Amino acid sequence: MGAGFAGVECVRRLERKLVPGEAEIALVTPFAYQLYLPLLPQVAAGVLSPQSVAVSLRRSAKHRTRIVPGGVVGVDTKAKIAVVRKITDELDYERYDHLVLAPGSITRTFDIPGLVEHARGMKTLAEAAYIRDHVIAQLDLADASQDPAERESRLQFVVVGGGYAGTETAACLQRLTTAAVKRYPRLDPRLIRWHLIDIAPKLMPELGERLGQKALEILRDRGIEVSLGVSIAEAGPDKVTFTDGRVLPCRTLIWTAGVAASPLIGTLGAETVKGRLVVTPEMSVPGLDGVFALGDSAAVPDLSKGDSAICPPTAQHAHRQGKALADNLIRKLRGQPLQPYVHKDLGLVVDLGGSDAVSKPLGVELRGLPAQAVARGYHLMALRTNVAKTRVLTNWTLNAAAGDDFVRIGFLARKPATLRDFEYTDAYLSPEQVREHTESLVAKG
Known part of the structure; x- marks a missing residue:
């Protein structure tokens, strides 16, 4: 089963x-x-x-x-x-x-007010497709809005969970919005802010002290605000309250804090x-x-x-x-x-998008392009059919050559999805x- x-x-x-x-x-x-x-x-x-x-x-x-x-x-x-x-x-x-x-x-969820109703997960294929549509929709709506408060809330994104899923999700989606904002002349790129938070004191402790610190530096250098020792106290439809007292206007909360x-x-x-x-x-x-x-x-x-x-x-x-x-x-x-x-x-691989990656194959610490080559090579080997390998390799090549696209497919466009909607x-x-x-x-x- x-x-x-x-x-x-x-x-x-x-x-x-x-x-x-x-x-x-x-x-x-x-x-x-x-x-x-x-x-x-x-x-x-x-x-x-x-x-x-x-x-x-x-x-x-x-x-x-x-x-x-x-x-x-x-x-x-x-x-x-x-x-x-x-x-x-x-x-x-x-x-x-x-x-x-x-x-x-x-x-895995906790008894946090509003979490189940307002957070999105990253556990199923449908959730990934939904989140992509949702993030691009926030850019579209912010660009069309005349209300500065609404625009601010739509351009702040919070990812909870400093493990592999949360870190890679924040890194990949932040790269998407950074590329997409160039197509929105009315949007100030400085208004788009990504937050990655985790209650743990370290980011991906499995990587070790040096490699974990390097991953943290990569994220912060790209503009992702990483807060450790912090979690969510309350989630609402247009704001998120952190356990350290901060209240952020936000309409996108992605929850990856464990399984x-x-x-x-x-x-x-x-x-x-x-x-x-x-x-x-x-x-x-x-x-x-x-x-x-x-x-x-x-x-x-x-x-x-x-x-x-x-x-x-x-x-x-x-x-x-x-x-x-x-x-x-x-x-x-x-x-x-x-x-x-x-x-x-056998070690660990973390793909942070583009040429950014950290890997630890067989205990050897790598970063940058060598780490990216190891990470993507590992994924290609792990895929079980030649058709899947060819599709992934073709997608990577096309993305590297042509860049990102920002098309919404309208997946559940009028239905606000929650954490439980996709997992039955x-x-x-x-x-x-x-x-x-x-x-x-x-x-x-």
Whole structure:
């Protein structure tokens, strides 16, 4: 269940290693693509087209896998039945011998007044497309406005979250508005202000002291106002209040302050750690026969660190866990002992747009064009089809040669979207509802 990095890699490896007739594979996912999440900020900035980061499952998966268009909304672990809500909103079910849970994560929120109503996320392809339209719309509306107060509020943008998603989102979108304002002769470029804030004392601490400081300097040199040790106290339709007391006129609040496990995990009645499903080092769920979990929703022990550490919810971990779990499923089918997941870190890459980047491959600190080459080379290798690689490389080349475009496509133009509109968090069933639907669905045959 799930077509993110973990689920897709697990399926691909099963297809390659299983003998024909040895098993039947079904992949339950609402979309027939794998979203390449690390490049989503570049979709929001218009550097890449949405299709470029939506890797077709029907190209990357072989014909052995049956793709079920829907999402698992509950599991009857005793009957070994997964309840599926299809994209038509009808409920169906899938029987299983072995269930792999890779439902991923949703945007983590806090009890901050106005946050859910007025913030936008950066977790789905639709959100990235919406944010691009929204940001360009603010420039259009500010250019047409005769009210200085309205113009100021439309030209201030706040991104919350100093991790990779937030930092790259702020960097890419700030680059977009800097290029776009040249097409608006009535707008003063000095009025456009981007704010990146995070409650943590350092920006992307995973990069280390020197590289993290360099990333901070790059952002500030480009005019992005970075505030650390600060978060949001209240969000409104045309202003944002920071925890340090500042009140900014603002109509664009982008929230990237972490992720939480899929709500599906809370319906299983199994043990969790910070919302993530407890699993063994082999990624099986204790007490649930035939159930495995990995990726963002599973608390997979990080044996390389020890001391009860769990793997962070990153694409690199999810990708490798998918391979390791596929191998364990094959071992289980063939009566062989399972092997624990052990991770070896390959490093980090951060693309800040243009020639700005910082990278740390295999512990080597890079910045500027060398870092950009490593970052983009890594992304090209990680994309799973040659078609996706060609599209991304072509988009990068076109953007470098021709520059940005500033076209709004009118996506949800008259509907103010909120954090929850794109993530379908209300689709899941309680354990009681699962049992009820399981009984009725099975009775109908």
